[in-house]
Structures are given as C-alpha cells and as structure tokens.
Amino acid sequence: MLSLFKRSKIEDWEILLLKNTIKQLPEEFHIFIEQINAQVFSGVLTGMSDLPGYVAFSYNSKVISLFEKKEEKNYKITGIKVYDSRSKSNLKYSIYISSGVINGYSIEGADKYSLDLVKIDVSRFKLVLISNNDFKEISQLLDSLEVKLLNPADIYTVLLNDKVYYHLIDLEDGDFIGMDTGKMFYKITHDPFEIIQIHKSLNQILETF
Numbered sequence: 222m223l224s225l226f227k228r229s230k231i232e233d234w235e236i237l238l239l240k241n242t243i244k245q246l247p248e249e250f251h252i253f254i255e256q257i258n259a260q261v262f263s264g265v266l267t268g269m270s271d272l273p274g275y276v277a278f279s280y281n282s283k284v285i286s287l288f289e290k291k292e293e294k295n296y297k298i299t300g301i302k303v304y305d306s307r308s309k310s311n312l313k314y315s316i317y318i319s320s321g322v323i324n325g326y327s328i329e330g331a332d333k334y335s336l337d338l339v340k341i342d343v344s345r346f347k348l349v350l351i352s353n354n355d356f357k358e359i360s361q362l363l364d365s366l367e368v369k370l371l372n373p374a375d376i377y378t379v380l381l382n383d384k385v386y387y388h389l390i391d392l393e394d395g396d397f398i399g400m401d402t403g404k405m406f407y408k409i410t411h412d413p414f415e416i417i418q419i420h421k422s423l424n425q426i427l428e429t430f
Contacts, residue, residue, distance in 0.1 A: 237338050264279045274329045371389060396411055406419045
C-alpha cells in the first residue's frame with residue numbers, strides 16, 4: 222500500500238545508475254536505455270511503497286506509448302550489487318519492469334548512501350516475476366467488461382488522507398485516475414495535491430483521458 226507523494230524530481234545519479242547497470246546486462250535489456258534516452262520518465266514518486274527503498278517513476282504519456290507492451294508480464298531484475306562509499310559495503314539494487322517499461326527501482330541495505338556509480342556487479346542478476354494481488358481485489362468491484370478496460374500492471378493501492386484508493390490510470394507528472402472501495406472514481410493530482418471526484422463511468426473516463 223502506498224502513502225502520500227514526496228520527492229518528484231529525478232536526480233542525475235538515478236539515471237546514470239540505471240544506464241550503467243543496464244549496459245552490463247545482456248543486449249536484450251538495452252531497450253531500456255532507449256526508453257531513458259527518449260525521456261520516458263517525467264519524474265519520481267518516493268515513499269510510496271511497502272517495498273524497502275523503492276522509488277517509482279512517473280511517465281511522459283507521449284513517450285511511454287512507444288514502448289509499453291501491456292501483454293508482457295511484470296518482473297524485477299534483481300541480484301544486482303552497487304558499492305556504497307558511505308558504508309563501505311555493497312547494497313542490493315533491483316529494477317522493476319511493468320508492461321515492458323521501467324517502473325521503478327529499489328536500493329536495500331542502507332537508508333542513506335553515497336553510491337559509486339561505476340562499481341556495479343550484475344554477475345548474479347536474475348529475473349523474478351511479480352504478481353498483482355491488487356488487480357484481483359479490484360476485479361471483485363468491477364464488472365467483467367470494466368475489468369477488460371484496465372491494465373493489471375497499472376493497478377495498486379494508494380493511501381491518501383487515511384483512505385485507500387486504487388491507482389487505475391497514469392496521467393501527467395505523477396497524477397492519476399483512482400477509485401475507492403465504493404467504486405467512485407477520482408482524478409488525483411500531485412501539485413497541487415487534490416482528490417477530485419469524477420461523476421462518469423470508467424468507460425467515459427478512459428475516453429476522456
């Protein structure tokens with residue numbers, strides 16, 4: 222479950238770390254460098270996951286459509302180590318992929334760090350498939366036709382103002398369309414932070430946004 226938005230600007234080191242890591246992976250993963258160079262990311266969302274050290278990316282909607290493959294399964298590239306000069310130890314680095322696009326990353330092993338962006342070890346990397354229990358939950362609230370309109374990779378729970386919402390659709394700059402457990406729909410914006418109810422059906426919302 223996610224909490225309220227925090228940092229939104231991408232740091233240069235985050236992009237460099239991604240690129241330096243992916244360059245060491247087999248060629249099949251180099252498409253992700255193309256995504257980064259095409260400026261698929263519009264920002265980051267921090268403090269929004271139960272996953273330790275997780276940072277999510279928000280997308281440039283005009284670019285993500287060039288790379289997104291909704292039929293592909295979600296997975297993470299894990300088993301990567303990056304050297305932390307502060308603790309003088311290796312930290313665990315994982316890259317998360319959703320529908321063929323980089324969704325975010327996590328760094329585990331220290332809350333504060335100073336990473337050496339060259340000392341990256343991918344020799345024991347592996348792929349781990351990710352299931353989506355949140356999509357199963359939301360499938361119980363929607364009818365079968367509505368469920369088919371959504372991409373399972375886009376569905377996750379968000380906690381805002383002590384209330385649970387389901388993230389349904391990404392908009393610009395980290396904004397999104399959400400739904401509560403009462404099947405009411407909302408446009409949820411980052412800056413300014415607002416939760417605006419939308420009095421339309423899911424199909425009408427998808428046509429609008």
